[in-house]
Amino acid sequence: MTIVAGVDIGNSTTEVCLATFDSLSLIKYLASSIIKTTGIKGTVANVPGIVIALEEALKKSGLKMSELDEIRLNEATPVIGDLAMETITETIITESTMIGHNPSTPGGVGLGVGTTVWLSQLVGIIAGEKVLCVIPAGIDFQEAADALNEAMTRGIDVQGVIVKQDDAVLIANRLKRIIPVVDEVTLIDKVPLGMMAAVEVAEAGQTITTLSNPYGIATVFKLSAEETKMVVPIARALIGNRSAVVVRTPAGDVKARTISAGFITVFGAKGKADIDVDAGAARIMATVERVQPVLDVQGEAGTNVSGMLERVRQVMSELTSQPLGEMKIQDVLAVDTFVPQKVQGGLAGEFALENAVALSAMVKTSRLPMQQIADQLTKNLGLRVVIAGVEANMAIRGALTTPGTDKPLAILDMGGGSTDAAIITRDERVLSIHLAGAGDMVTMLINSELGLNDFDLSEDIKKYPLAKVESLFHIRLEDGTVRFYEHHLPPEVFSRVVILKAGDMVPIPTNHPLDKVRHVRREAKKRVFVTNALRSLARVAPTGNIRHIDFVVLVGGSALDFEVADMVTDALAEYGIVCGRGNIRGSEGPRNAVATGLVLSYLGGEA
Structure with a gap:
């Protein structure tokens, strides 16, 4: 034996x-x-x-x-996934500083435009001058309100208020007229004084409309067409906020550095082709398919995509002890995504969602x-x-x-780093393909698009369903159903979006609503798993036509996912293919x- x-x-x-x-x-x-x-x-x-x-x-x-x-x-x-930024490493902002931290309870409402001054400087301001008052820490809300009302009485046009402490509502409720008040500005000392600025607060349940619009900012600050182009990142970063502040700073205050995304050159059995990363994932993948099978992929020297691809080669060369020159990339999967980028010039850690292309590269080793x-x-x-x-x-x-299977049969093996497809004919011929991109890439997309900076948390979001804790005794599941509990839930999960993991609730430390998190998760899975399922099956189909495949069995760790198998099955149903999860040896799933x-x-x- x-x-x-x-x-x-x-x-x-x-x-x-x-x-x-x-x-x-x-x-x-x-x-x-x-x-x-x-x-x-x-x-x-x-x-x-x-x-x-x-x-x-x-x-x-x-x-x-x-x-x-x-x-x-x-x-x-081996398969390694990484991001090749489509735009830049630092958001361009010229002659501007912004505060868009969106406090939960701003005060007042409306748009105010004026020159920034300290509260203590109001006594020296002449009547009729438009100002935005900056109130540092240590000043009581009643004292601040009294000083603002006295200035308004003297004819000073106080257009809005910027406060360090959480006093916006308390101050706004004591003023003679309604003006926008933004609070919780932790870096209040860095707000430039004597500069033109704008403060906007929207009604409860609504979002700002002027400072989240490039033309709105251009109108406020009387910008030229060229200057308007440069404030687009500011406007994008403020979209969806209930409150915001934009301050115009002296020229040269904020420096910008750009690194272009660059282009990639795909070398294939059917020729080679150049494609700019800015063209997006669809164009990149169309180029890959046109020249496949892929022999190697290289990036334009000195660009983001070149750095990413060379980093992949370097890592694999070191790990496998093979010469760097022998490291060839045999496949890439490109997916359009968004990545939060820190806004240079922000005073409260502002981020803007920048377009990016996520690339998963498969290194061919000996x-x-x-x-x-x-x-x-x-x-x-x-x-x-x-x-x-x-x-x-x-x-x-x-x-x-798997019980109930027979030849001819195709399989999709969806793992962590790669998607494999193979088909076996009645006469025992086997065709197979090994493509980059699977579960790890989905996790990477979730991590980047939600700005979590936590791979383990992103992995949990990928693997488990979500819920919103609406009270200490009930939650609303992502499908809209409600679940009640006899005993109260932990206080730390109250009013949070949580991951339902193995009978436990893991709160997600972001302000993203449940629908946003669910949408990001599902779209990431579709862009990776469904895309790779279709392209891999098309490669192994004997005629090159996916419609000539009758049966597909899903195997691998990602086939266990609570929604991936349904997504792939639904996509393949359009081609008349019978598809489902495998059950290896009738017992292993x-x-x-x-x-x-x-x-x-x-x-x-x-x-």
Whole structure:
């Protein structure tokens, strides 16, 4: 009797399938295991994780490592995702400072335009002059209101107020006339004095209209057409705010630095093509498809996209100990996205959503790194280790153990870093493709578009449904249904958008409404998973026409996602394709397809 272990090294997880054989056939499956992949897929850093996964499977079977006869590995191709900014690294703002932090309770309402002065300077202002009063910390709201009313009585045209403390409503309620009051400006000392400025506060439940409009700002400050172009980032950053302040500063106060996105050159079997990143994801992907299969991708020197691609090559060269010149990018997936960029000139940490193109790049490495992993395992464990086959081909073998399946059959293996597709015909011919972009890219898009700067939190948003805590005793789920609780919920989740994770509630530390978070999550999944499903199946279809595929089985970790499988199934239904999650060996669900295929290939060689 021979005991064989199939080991699938993925971007996110490492999976093991353990089985016993006699000289002619499989006797039975013994156990399976799954652990988080150690290091980047396809590097020697994977070895500790492989050993842990093997030990876990052997423990379930009551076996020891010394009883294992052979370990079979997949050919793991590393995939790295990164962002190539479409616009700039720093938002351009010329001759402007802005405050757009949107306090929860501004006071008053309307638009005020005037010269910025300290409260203490009001005594020296002549009647009829338009001013915006700046009130530092330490001044009582009643004292501030009395001073403002006295100035108005003397004929000074107080147009609005900027306050450091949380006193906007208290001050506004005590003034003789209604003017806009913005508070909670923490960097009040940095507000330029003696400068033309504008303050705007909208009615409750509404948003500002003048300072979020480039032409509105141009009207207020009498800007030229060229100057109006330069204030677009200010207006964009203030869209959706209930209050805002814009101050015109002396020329040269704010410096701007730009780095262009640049263009990429795609080298393919059908020729090469240049495409500007500014053209967007759709044009980039059309170029990739036109010249595919891709042999390499390079970026314009000195640009954002060049830096991103060279960083990917450098990382993989260091990890695999292969020459940098041999690092070839065999596929890219481009997705349009938005990235919050810090606004230069802001006084309250303002951000503007800038257009960006997210790129997931797959580096083609030689068989050498996988052989290094095999050699290291042999050295550590003293066992025979074989590099058994291409991931997608092994996944086909595993998928065929799903009850109700037969040849011809296509699979979509949606993992953390890549999407693999393969099809097996009735006469055992196998066609496969390995494309960049999967679960990790979705997480990256969620992280960037929501401005979270927290990869683990973004991963949870991707994997679990959302809810809004509307009281201490009930929540509203993202599908609109309400759930009530007998005992009160933790105070820290009250009125927050939360992730429903394994019976727990994880609050999301942003002000984004539930609908926005859900929309970002679903759109990220569609742009990555649905796009890659369609392009990968089109590549493996024998005729090149996706409509000639009848059955598709979804496997891999991302197929477990609570909505991805439905999205892909819905998209493929338009082509008359029967699609659903796999159930490997009738017990594993969509997991373990590659590991199971590696075991099954023991007698028959590579698929």
